[in-house]
Amino acid sequence: MQSKLSDIELIEQTLAGNQSAYTDLVKRHQRFVFTLAMRFAKGREDAEEIAQDCFIKAYRSLASFQGQSKFSTWLYSIVYTTAMTFLRKKRVATDSIDDENIHIQIENHSGYDVNNVENKSKSFYLNQAIEQLLPDDAAIITLFYKGEQSLEEIGQAMGMEANTVKVKLFRARQRLKEKLERNLKHEVKELI
């Protein structure tokens, strides 16, 4: 059972030495932090490593959190920088989604039949298509739709201007639609 205290109250308690308050904060935000990490890492093990690293870093720097933004926005900025460092270290290919190799992967991955499509949820296909986007596009869509973050807050977390985020969000949604059309072909009309 998660605490009903606000993020700020939990932070104050953590800073006063109550570690169980931080456990509640982790429980509250772990799903989204993990999902966001998945947008960059594309693998559960790596995403777990990034997410864990983020919560440890956040704990270390908790005293420096001024409360000028939402705790979630501050936490997502840590996720973003940690994930970018991770990508640089791992040298993960961040090639365009139009890359020929990725096309082949997608074609193989989406080798579906009608029954298979019916059995799987819309959410599964959306997540699958998001995974095929560039990390920044995937992160912006996830932050906007699931992170309850405004364009300004996303900009703050990702170190961009709100206007840049707006343009990127528009393009990311277009690319996502293209991915879905490519992945699901005829079924996409039911989905979007």
Next chain:
Amino acid sequence: MNNMEEKLWEYIDGRCTPDEQESIGALIAEDESIRLKYNQLLRFSQELSAMEIDEPPMAFTYNVMEAIRAEEAQKPLKASINKRIIMGIAAFFVLTIFALLVYAAAGIQWSSVNIISQIPSVSKLPEANNFITRPVIMGFMFFDVILGLFLADTYLRRKKSTKQL
């Protein structure tokens, strides 16, 4: 159409001014192609809002808190090294130097007028060659190397911990 799509997204996201909202609302009501596009984008937006997010492993919270506890456990030891041991060593050196100065000052005949001329006869400095032998030099060098490695290790650890933050 791209421009229209952009406007429709702003309308759906609720980022329009009241005037824009009114004009786009009127366009949706009047133009069937725009209405179709709007409905398509709205459905897509609703699907995105409703999509499920990933679930981390069961032991995720436990692992995070264990890592934090392990890090916290190291802190008191570090603090005691910094405050007590280092201050103790510093106090020992300060006291030793002070005692040596007191001892040296006690041996000087302050009443003598021509103290400078007496120094060579009073202080018989020991032969340096008796002390600076090969084992002493080797020992000194070894101590320097160890001290150098210790300082380098401390510097790198500090750099690493700063980077992690």
